[in-house]
Amino acid sequence: MRHIEALRHEFASQGHDVRVLAPVDPVDKLSARLHRGAWPQEREVPDWLVPLGRTVGIPANGAVSNLSLTPYGVSMLRRELRTGGYDVVHVHEPVAPAVSWDALMSCPAPLVGTFHCYSTNAITNNFAVLAGARRRMNRLRVRIAVSEAAAWTGERFFGGRYRIIPNGVAVPDAIPEPRTGGDAPLRIAFVGQAVERKGLPVLLRAFEALRAHVPAELTIVGATPEEVEPLLLDGRDGVSVLGRVDDATKVAALQAADVLAAPSLGGESFGMVLTEAFAAGLPVVASDIAGYADVVRDGVDGLLVPRGDAAALGEALRSLALDPERRVRLARAAAERARRFAWPRVAAEVLEAYEDAIAVGEPEGALKRAAVRIGALPADLEPRRPAQRVPSIERSPQPVAQRPAAVLARRVGAGVAGAAVVAGAALAVDRIGPERIGDALLAATPPLVLVALALMCLSMVVRAAAWHQILRAAVQGAPHPRLRDALQGTMIGVLMSATLPARLGEPARAVIVARRIGRPRDGLPTVLGTIVSQTLLNIAALVLLGAIMFASLDMFDGHEGGLIGFALLPVVIVGVVLGAPAAVAGGGGMARSRRLRAWARQARGALQRVRSGLLVFRDPKRGALATVAQLLAWVIQWLSCYVLLVAFGLDDRAGLGAAAAVLFAVNVSAVLPATPSNLGVFQAACVFVLTKGYGVSVEDALGYGIILQAVEMATAFVMGVPALLGEGVSWRDIRMRAMHAAPVELAPLPRSEQREAVEV
Numbered sequence: 001m002r003h004i005e006a007l008r009h010e011f012a013s014q015g016h017d018v019r020v021l022a023p024v025d026p027v028d029k030l031s032a033r034l035h036r037g038a039w040p041q042e043r044e045v046p047d048w049l050v051p052l053g054r055t056v057g058i059p060a061n062g063a064v065s066n067l068s069l070t071p072y073g074v075s076m077l078r079r080e081l082r083t084g085g086y087d088v089v090h091v092h093e094p095v096a097p098a099v100s101w102d103a104l105m106s107c108p109a110p111l112v113g114t115f116h117c118y119s120t121n122a123i124t125n126n127f128a129v130l131a132g133a134r135r136r137m138n139r140l141r142v143r144i145a146v147s148e149a150a151a152w153t154g155e156r157f158f159g160g161r162y163r164i165i166p167n168g169v170a171v172p173d174a175i176p177e178p179r180t181g182g183d184a185p186l187r188i189a190f191v192g193q194a195v196e197r198k199g200l201p202v203l204l205r206a207f208e209a210l211r212a213h214v215p216a217e218l219t220i221v222g223a224t225p226e227e228v229e230p231l232l233l234d235g236r237d238g239v240s241v242l243g244r245v246d247d248a249t250k251v252a253a254l255q256a257a258d259v260l261a262a263p264s265l266g267g268e269s270f271g272m273v274l275t276e277a278f279a280a281g282l283p284v285v286a287s288d289i290a291g292y293a294d295v296v297r298d299g300v301d302g303l304l305v306p307r308g309d310a311a312a313l314g315e316a317l318r319s320l321a322l323d324p325e326r327r328v329r330l331a332r333a334a335a336e337r338a339r340r341f342a343w344p345r346v347a348a349e350v351l352e353a354y355e356d357a358i359a360v361g362e363p364e365g366a367l368k369r370a371a372v373r374i375g376a377l378p379a380d381l382e383p384r385r386p387a388q389r390v391p392s393i394e395r396s397p398q399p400v401a402q403r404p405a406a407v408l409a410r411r412v413g414a415g416v417a418g419a420a421v422v423a424g425a426a427l428a429v430d431r432i433g434p435e436r437i438g439d440a441l442l443a444a445t446p447p448l449v450l451v452a453l454a455l456m457c458l459s460m461v462v463r464a465a466a467w468h469q470i471l472r473a474a475v476q477g478a479p480h481p482r483l484r485d486a487l488q489g490t491m492i493g494v495l496m497s498a499t500l501p502a503r504l505g506e507p508a509r510a511v512i513v514a515r516r517i518g519r520p521r522d523g524l525p526t527v528l529g530t531i532v533s534q535t536l537l538n539i540a541a542l543v544l545l546g547a548i549m550f551a552s553l554d555m556f557d558g559h560e561g562g563l564i565g566f567a568l569l570p571v572v573i574v575g576v577v578l579g580a581p582a583a584v585a586g587g588g589g590m591a592r593s594r595r596l597r598a599w600a601r602q603a604r605g606a607l608q609r610v611r612s613g614l615l616v617f618r619d620p621k622r623g624a625l626a627t628v629a630q631l632l633a634w635v636i637q638w639l640s641c642y643v644l645l646v647a648f649g650l651d652d653r654a655g656l657g658a659a660a661a662v663l664f665a666v667n668v669s670a671v672l673p674a675t676p677s678n679l680g681v682f683q684a685a686c687v688f689v690l691t692k693g694y695g696v697s698v699e700d701a702l703g704y705g706i707i708l709q710a711v712e713m714a715t716a717f718v719m720g721v722p723a724l725l726g727e728g729v730s731w732r733d734i735r736m737r738a739m740h741a742a743p744v745e746l747a748p749l750p751r752s753e754q755r756e757a758v759e760v
Helices: 002-013 029-034 071-083 099-106 122-130 133-137 148-157 200-210 225-231 247-255 272-279 310-322 324-341 343-360 366-373 404-432 434-442 446-474 483-499 505-516 520-551 560-588 594-618 620-647 656-669 681-694 698-727 731-739 751-759
Strands: 020-022 049-051 056-060 063-067 089-092 111-115 142-145 186-191 216-221 239-243 259-262 284-287 302-305
Touching: 002 020, 002 343, 020 071, 049 071, 071 099, 089 099, 099 111, 099 133, 111 148, 111 343, 122 133, 122 148, 142 148, 142 343, 186 200, 186 247, 186 272, 186 310, 200 216, 200 225, 200 310, 216 247, 225 239, 247 272, 259 272, 259 310, 272 284, 272 324, 284 310, 302 310, 302 324, 310 324, 324 343, 446 483, 446 520, 446 620, 446 698, 483 505, 483 698, 505 520, 520 620, 520 656, 620 656, 620 698, 656 681, 656 698, 681 698
Parallel strands: 020 049, 089 111, 111 142, 186 216, 186 259, 216 239, 259 284, 284 302
Antiparallel strands: 056 063
């Protein structure tokens, strides 16, 4: 909206009559509910604005888009377009529902469209194509894209011709001169929401590492303290959080900084925050992504670093802190670059687009005019330019990992795995019969299912008690880990493991506890090491379950080899963790690359701290308590699985041995989870064990697997949700913590640079 307001102001100052048709959200509770708790900014409605009703906040492209979806908005739009007598109508983001989408077909005046979004999502864009987007886009006489990235999206999915006119920025007559002194802390600014796409956790990890090398301060604009707090590992030392502020406060924060950090992870079509920094005379350290690379000239007015690489971001910021002269050169180039995006120049280019649209006129002949009116022919009267598979413009931070063959293989593998799960489930249901599966589910005794749920919840509490003993042995000094800390972390970890792939519950619970016992940056590797201790105990439990399983069977039809192979995977993983420090020590010294040697030193130190989590086995008392509690938790889970067999009336064929076999199989198959909660694979493991080993019918085994996983999921939510509320964080916060939990270390400076740093 700021873009449209600024453009209107430029045109009005030149004597043009401009009206803006846009939705307006009143400041009330309904608006907050429709926007995920965010309240709209209170402001007067100017006389040049035609309100089109409320908006709804819709998650899209890694952020939240405010869209007008009401019939009232469409009705008001059509009435105004019919009676307004406009010479030209400018539609922003034409593909967005419902106002812009409708304007493409209901407007009688010449149409100009600006495409702001960069998106590679084939699903959502092709859905728009199926809904008629290409025909509607044909109604545009001129198509504008704010960047090459936005033009790529249009050419890839909708076709047509695009002229690049960037977003504008207010450039003051006198841009402040950069600070030249090198003795003050490096002042870093971040402007953006606390959404994953903006990469704030990456910047926080980089800043925490940077502070160990140079004095630095970080000012965060656009995110609230409540949103930032859960993402911090080392507290708010040196971090100022201004929250959602007005434009004047934002500009003041930029002018007080030395550099802007823009660590976005993708999905940016232009990045207005970059040009706002240029207008404040700031150089930029930004992710090397499509959209940002159109604005920042690497090494001229800013630095580009690989996306998601906190160490590279920290090193780039450190280089500017230690080289004030270079920072000043970049700042002056940034101020000069800002002139390209000044509103007078941008408005002149947009006005030229309007004049070109009006000059197109109407086609000759009633048939062609009708075809243009319905979008069958392009309104620019140029030959049709269809959508085409243009080459990707992504600037990968890891070229080797992003080779086309590797990308294709990864996507094909993920697609095949997903299709296999869906196809297998559909085939199983079709082969068994939905009625028979339904009968098996209805046969379960509800009170016994609740008993199984209670036992499963109790097993999680006992697991937390075992972890508490391990934590007490591993974490030296005050404050000591409390049982409550272990319970809180365990419950949240169980919830995250149940709702996310890749076992993100483990780092999630480690971060929860590390934040409660001191400085997370130092304590997190040790806490992660305690999870390795639990893994060793889990392996011992799996060995015992496997022994019980095989003892309860006369033969396993030759299928036991596969389960044994799966059972060895955790042993291999733990062996790698325990032996990695020695391996890294051997290889790091031989490496010729300075960066590789530095990485080896950091990895060796981190892994050695992980091994400190195994100290519980040196303490006979705590080691015995942890072992007994962990094995007791498995026994309780085993009983829960058996109670469910009784609930299904299967205990005459499948007793305690079958319950052990089920618990063994589902845990072994979950070592490398293919889906959240290993959905599909979980049921397949139950069916395999019960049918092959104990003669249970497929429909009963599948029904049992469904209910067992439902009990596990219910356990995760019953215990995890209250823990989240008690922690005062959201599921999204924990997810972002888990994905960006690992602290980073910056590579040591060469000796010459170290001497220069000391002199500064």
